[in-house]
Amino acid sequence: IEGLGEKNVELLLSKGLIKHFIDIYKLKKDDLLTLPRFAEKSAENLIDAIEKSKETTLARFLYALGIPHVGEYAARLLAKNFRDLKDLYHVGPGKISSIRQMGEKIARSVSDFFNDGDGGNIETLEEMQRLGIRVSNPDYESEKHAGRPLEGLTFVITGTLPRPRKEVEELISSLGGHAASSVSGSTDYLLVGENPGSKLKKAESLGVRSLSYAELMELIEGKS
Incomplete structure (x- = not known):
């Protein structure tokens, strides 16, 4: 500044x-x-x-956050592969390390930043956006990611599903979505199985939409 x-x-x-x-x-x-x-x-x-x-690009913003091992080049690579800041919330290291030229050390560092134990980093980022920070992303390679039915959507799972949870999380990720561990204001859908836990109540209090496993399949098929 x-x-x-x-x-x-x-x-x-x-x-x-x-x-x-x-x-x-x-x-x-x-x-x-x-x-x-x-x-x-x-x-x-x-x-x-x-x-x-307050007007900046995702690449510049990520670099300015001072995430360990993330220089200008790594920040640009991330911007090319993630549509917006919310796409990085709760991202796993595997998704980042699958990007060419993105090593495990950087992947772990970025994942740790967006998955810090108390969610403080994401809280700070959301507060910055409430204060008027506007992050655009001209670097995103939309053609490369077009057509994935869950692109940019964040899901949280509660309860028991017809398939192992890990499999469902991998399915969501492969179709462009993100499977997060906790419900927040940035969650798009709560995927509800049998015997749901306290996440359901939190989702209701935040106005997060709930859907069943069958409805998830319909969402995927309807957009593919």
Whole structure:
């Protein structure tokens, strides 16, 4: 962000105006005017620069997240193979390492970032989007992924299905979807089997659509 150098970051931290990098996007001009280094014009310039930084590409955004082992080239490869940020939520290392030139170390690092234990990273990313961060993806090779019936959809499974859960997760993944372990605001469908658990109640509270295994098959056949 132009104008937000190391000294200004240190100043903002020392004055308690930011504690986490996401707080940068909550700054107001009046906040900056309380600081010794800022006058009306310089405060306006920095707020404008922060606003401009809200428009970015997926490749640049992934690189800026500072995920270990993910440089500019790896970030571009990810952007070519994942349609948007949500596509990476709860992604497994196997899906990433299947991309040519994407090694296991990078795959594990990216998967760990998007599958951190408490979901804090995804929470932060969703908060950034609520604050106006807009991530486009001109690098996505849509022709390569076209025609997959579950492309870009996120599923969570609860209960016992007619097939082993692992098989169903692999089916979803092979058809362009993602099988996540927990229900969140980014979940598209809860796949409900026999004796569902607490995920069903959470899905209902979040307004996430539920479907049976038979309905999943209909969804796949209807789009293929």
